[in-house]
Amino acid sequence: MSKQSNQQWFRKIASYLLLTFIAFLFIAPILFMIVGSLKPDELVLSQASTLKAFIPQQTSLQNYRDVFERVKFERFFFNSLFINSTIVLLGLIVNSLAGYAFARLRWRGRSLLLLIVIALMILPFEAIAVPLFFQFTFLGLRNTYTAQIVPFIANAFSIYLFYTFFADLPKELEEAARVDGASPFQTFVEIIVPVSKPVFATVAILTFLSEWRSFLWALMITIDEKVRPLPLAIATFQTLPPIQWGDIMSFGVMMVAPILVVFLLFQKWFVKGVASTGTKG
Known part of the structure; x- marks a missing residue:
């Protein structure tokens, strides 16, 4: 693989990573809201500062009811x-x-x-x-x-x-x-x-x-x-x-x-x- 091809491949990967990060910034509040709606109330804010905020745990529809x-x-x-x-x-x-x-x-x-x-x-x-x-x-x-x-x-x-x-x-x-x-x-x-x-x-x-x-x-x-x-x-x-x-x-x-x-x-x-x-x- 030539040096020019390596540079193009690196730019493409960097572009995708940057776009993925920007997309996550926009999607994160919506994802947090959806996941939080399925959690017990005591877990919604207690996990807000970690990645667990975006992972459903003990899911339930009780909040909707x-x-x-x-x-x-x-x-x-x-x-x-x-x-x-x-x-x-x-x-x-x-x-x-x-x-x-x-x-x-x-x-x-x-x-x-x-x-x-x-x-x-x-x-x-x-x-x-x-x-x-x-x-x-x-x-x-x-x-x-x-x-x-x-x-x-x-x-x-x-x-x-x-x-x-x-x-x-x-x-x-x-x-x-x-x-x-x-x-x-x-x-x-x-x-x-x-x-x-x-x-x-x-x-x-x-x-x-x-x-x-x-x-x-x-x-x-x-x-x-x-x-x-x-x-x-x-x-x-x-x-x-x-x-x-x-x-x-x-x-x-x-x-x-x-x-x-x-x-x-x-x-x-x-x-x-x-x-x-x-x-x-």
């Missing part, structure tokens, strides 16, 4: 699922129509509004959280599903993703439909939507991932458990005496699991959508 006995987990899960699903579904409709209007229709003020949408992408939610809170309190909508859904349906980033995707679609598709007498809305529904599955999947996944872990607004706008979502519920649960770290880990696993399932199921569409929207516009 404890969560359902101590709090109304199924209620919190339903709240998060209902709120996020509604935001995703309504958001796909509103944001895709807005993106199509910016990309294809010509109307007065279009350029100015598009600039405003782009500017809103850099505006953090925290900047408008307090005025929004007073607005929904004045309308008597505090502690409702409506208050947790409506502010997040229209999303500047989602509109921009749709806009960049639609702007690069061949105009011949729409021209043929227009010749047949189709209206702009019919053209959008019957022609554009069927060929835009990647961007719809991308926006749906990004919206779901973002809203599933949303905490600040739920903390501000909700009062009781009836409409409390999972992020706020786990924050309350971890201070609920007696503090059982095995139960907290179990709660965390059940909260994270839907995100992992959604991403794994739609990973192919997500990667394709990110690639297509990232190279357009």
Whole structure:
């Protein structure tokens, strides 16, 4: 084996070792949480400083049963699922129509509004959280599903993703439909939507991932458990005496699991959508 071949082999091994180490750093907290959820409570933190933290010992599902006995987990899960699903579904409709209007229709003020949408992408939610809170309190909508859904349906980033995707679609598709007498809305529904599955999947996944872990607004706008979502519920649960770290880990696993399932199921569409929207516009 030549000296050059030895150097290439060494670089490859070093690269794999480095990537493996970096991957472990990202996976370690999730692995620790999963293994900790299966351990007796007294072993969760006592082994946290050793490699035994990542090795299941005396495994049991008792911690998961404890969560359902101590709090109304199924209620919190339903709240998060209902709120996020509604935001995703309504958001796909509103944001895709807005993106199509910016990309294809010509109307007065279009350029100015598009600039405003782009500017809103850099505006953090925290900047408008307090005025929004007073607005929904004045309308008597505090502690409702409506208050947790409506502010997040229209999303500047989602509109921009749709806009960049639609702007690069061949105009011949729409021209043929227009010749047949189709209206702009019919053209959008019957022609554009069927060929835009990647961007719809991308926006749906990004919206779901973002809203599933949303905490600040739920903390501000909700009062009781009836409409409390999972992020706020786990924050309350971890201070609920007696503090059982095995139960907290179990709660965390059940909260994270839907995100992992959604991403794994739609990973192919997500990667394709990110690639297509990232190279357009």
